[in-house]
Amino acid sequence: MLTRGTRRGTDLVRRATAAVREDLHAAVERDPATSSRLEMALASPGLHALWAHRASHALWTSGRRLPARLLSQAARAATGVEIHPGATIGRRFFVDHGMGVVIGATAEIGDDVMLYHGVTLGGRSLDPTVKRHPTLGDGVTVGAGAKILGDIVVGHGAQVGANAVVTKDVPSMAVATGIPATVRRPDPGRDPQEALYDEPALWI
Secondary structure, three states, X not given: OOOHHHHHHHHHHHHHHHHHHHHHHHHHHHOOOOOOHHHHHHHOHHHHHHHXXXXXXXXXXXXOHHHXXXXXXXXXXXXXXXXXXXXXXXXXXXXXXXXXXXXXXXXXXXXXXXXOOOOEEEOOOOOOOOOOOOEEOOOXXXXXOXXXXXXXXXXXXXXXXXXXXEOOOEOOOOEEEOOOOEEEOOOOOOOHHHHHHHOHHHOO
């Protein structure tokens, strides 16, 4: 008979395995350059950074903050992706290419979010008692080099163009491009893929 501790450990392993498989599946679906799940698992810095963050975040929330920071710094050195262990990240998150991504301590990221290289989810305050970093809703895509700064909200399904600088809230399903970013809503009557040609900054 399994003890309560053994059952709990088995359940944790099962949930962790399911999360790894889900992350891997989401990464393969979003990266047309990969040829296999094995290649993605072994050679994706964005995926490795995410898995390291899952572990460092668990350490952080359990109060073991120094080990959490050390693990996150090791992941940064190995992948080029810096995710503070305090950041909250949802399911099926993916960072393509990865190099130069920075995610701050109070950032909150929903499910099915995709970031390209060079993205910063940064702060505009030095006050450690307040939320300093952005909140990204479900299904958000952020283009290469974009900077999203401060305690702002990027709504569900929004897209942020490459190299945009965003310092104000972005409504759900809107597009934000430019410096400073301007926000518009795509014509709902147009095919979404065709509409992308109107926004060159969305292409990576």
